[in-house]
Amino acid sequence: xxxxxxxxxxxxVDDEKLAEIQRRLTQDNNMEDVYEIFARSSKKIVLSMKEMxxxxxxxxxxxxxxxxEFDLKSxxxxxEEKASSVIYDIYNEAFNNAVKHLNDAVSVINDxxxxxxxxxxxxxxxKDKDALRFFIDSLLxxxxxxxxxxxxxxxxxxxxxxxxxxxxxxxxxxxxINKDTIFGLTSIGDPLDxxxxxxxxxxxxxNPSNNNFQTFQDREKYINLxxxxxxxxxxxAIGLPEDYIYLNVEDTGGFVSIxxxxxxxxxxxxNNFMEKEHFNYLCHLYFxxxxxxxxxxxxxxxxxxxxxxxxxxxxxxxxxxxxxxxDTVSQIISDIAKNNELFRRGDGAP
Ligand SMILES: [Zn+2]
Numbered sequence: 001x002x003x004x005x006x007x008x009x010x011x012x013v014d015d016e017k018l019a020e021i022q023r024r025l026t027q028d029n030n031m032e033d034v035y036e037i038f039a040r041s042s043k044k045i046v047l048s049m050k051e052m053x054x055x056x057x058x059x060x061x062x063x064x065x066x067x068x069e070f071d072l073k074s075x076x077x078x079x080e081e082k083a084s085s086v087i088y089d090i091y092n093e094a095f096n097n098a099v100k101h102l103n104d105a106v107s108v109i110n111d112x113x114x115x116x117x118x119x120x121x122x123x124x125x126x127k128d129k130d131a132l133r134f135f136i137d138s139l140l141x142x143x144x145x146x147x148x149x150x151x152x153x154x155x156x157x158x159x160x161x162x163x164x165x166x167x168x169x170x171x172x173x174x175x176x177i178n179k180d181t182i183f184g185l186t187s188i189g190d191p192l193d194x195x196x197x198x199x200x201x202x203x204x205x206x207n208p209s210n211n212n213f214q215t216f217q218d219r220e221k222y223i224n225l226x227x228x229x230x231x232x233x234x235x236x237a238i239g240l241p242e243d244y245i246y247l248n249v250e251d252t253g254g255f256v257s258i259x260x261x262x263x264x265x266x267x268x269x270x271n272n273f274m275e276k277e278h279f280n281y282l283c284h285l286y287f288x289x290x291x292x293x294x295x296x297x298x299x300x301x302x303x304x305x306x307x308x309x310x311x312x313x314x315x316x317x318x319x320x321x322x323x324x325x326x327d328t329v330s331q332i333i334s335d336i337a338k339n340n341e342l343f344r345r346g347d348g349a350p
Contacts, residue, residue: 009295010295010296010297010298010300011295011296011297011300012296012297012300013296013297013300013301013303013306017296018306018309018310018313021292021293021296021310021313021314022313022314024292025128025292025313025314025315025316026128029290029291029292030291031130031134031290031316033289033290034286034289034290034316034320035134035138036289037282037285037286037289037320037324038134038135038138038319038320038323039138039141040240040324045188045189045239046189046190046191047187047189047190047191048191049191049192051189052187052189052190052191052192055187055189056187059185059187060072060161060185060196064161064182064185064196064198068164069163069164070161070162070163070164070200071161071162071164072159072160072161072162072196073159073160073162074155074156074157074158074159074160075088075091075092075095075155075156075158075160076155076156078091078160079092086202086206086207086208087160087162087199087202089208090199090202090219090222090223090226091158091160091197091199091226093223094222094223094224094225094226094227094229094230095150095155095158095226095230096152097223097227098150098227098230098231098234099150099151099152100337101227101231101333101334101336101337102143102146102147102150102231102234102333102337103147103152104336104337105143105332105333105336105337106140106143106144106147108336108337108339109136109139109140109143109336110140113136115336115339116136116336117132117136119335119336119339120132120135120136123258123259123335124258124262124318124322125262126315126318126319127315128315128316131315131316131318131319132315132319134316134319135315135319135322135323138323139323139329139332142235142238142240142323142329143333145238146231146234146235146237146238148193149193149195149234149237149238150230150231150234157192157193157194157195158194158195158197158230159194159195159196159197160196160197160199161196161197161198161199161200162199163199163200182198183197183198183201183225183226183228183229183232184196184197184198184229184230184232184233185198185233186233186234186236186237188236188237188238188239188240188241190237193237195230195233195234195236195237197226197229197230197233198229201222201225202222203218206218206219206222217252220252220253221251221252221253222253223253224249224252224253224254225249225253227334228249228253228254228255228327228330228334231326231329231330231333231334232326232327232330233326235326235329235330236326240324240326242275242278242282242324242325243275243278243325243326243327244274244275244278244279244282244321244324244325245264245265245268245273245274245275245279245325245327245328246327247261247264247327247328247331248260248261248264254334255330255331255334255335258331258332258335261328261331265311265321265328266308266311266312269304269307269308269311270304270305270307270308271304272304280302282320282321282324283301283302283307284298284302286316286317286320287301290316292314
């Protein structure tokens with residue numbers, strides 16, 4: 001990764017240079033190092049069970065609170081106990097959704113390439129053929145690896161954190177659920193690929209047997225949020241520890257449209273709202289790996305206004321960010337699964 005010329009004159013990014021970048025991107029370039037950033041996460045460091053046992057309590061304490069405040073139960077355990085059926089029903093349905101969305105997305109990418117390609121080129125606005133091809137190949141690769149984490153035949157790795165009823169203060173008030181709420185947790189070193197899901201967001205008094213529309217909507221919202229969390233954590237679990245941006249969700253708990261997400265990302269880049277340290281590192285890695293940028297000053301490239309423009313004109317840069325960010329990968333999976341349903345419902349219609 002040494003494309004950045006050393007000791008030579010480096011240029012600042014201006015309109016002329018941006019046009020030149022655009023031109024260079026369409027020419028034959030050595031993108032091998034860039035491809036490696038797309039494929040990132042292929043190396044997962046696996047800890048021993050002993051190491052993991054030592055880390056786990058510290059991790060859950062840091063993010064969720066004292067051990068005495070909640071119980072850790074796997075989905076399959078909860079099913080046997082039949083104790084907390086509201087929580088079980090919501091998270092079991094979310095798990096089934098997450099598995100289905102993931103498998104649907106894999107089969108669409110495999111079997112109905114046209115649909116997926118037009119989603120990427122028309123809606124994500126990634127037009128460069130080479131960048132698009134590499135994006136699709138490496139995404140498929142990642143999703144296939146996620147299917148071993150979200151496995152319909154084995155959900156023992158889905159661990160729910162269930163608040164302890166005797167500790168009233170651990171009950172989360174709906175208004176306290178915000179951007180900083182930790183919905184889930186994974187350690188990429190965990191040999192058991194467990195994900196820990198925070199169920200404290202579901203209100204105590206949610207009673208699905210209340211036969212009214214509000215309750216129905218609330219229940220749907222928690223299912224959608226939990227589905228998104230499970231997909232998100234599965235992306236971490238394949239070895240992508242960083243989050244670069246958390247995407248907005250609708251009141252229904254589902255993702256906003258991909259166009260709105262892209263607008264949110266552009267806005268965050270321009271206004272310095274990205275998870276700064278991680279994002280800066282990824283950008284550096286990218287600019288140093290792509291020969292197109294070899295004579296441009298890194299300092300100038302890293303200016304938020306330039307980064308935003310590059311996000312719009314460099315499909316490799318866009319792709320590298322989207323494919324390494326758990327929320328965007330989760331949204332793409334959900335979108336494709338949704339499209340697939342619409343497509344199939346059309347039953348052979350063009
Ligand atoms: Zn995350």
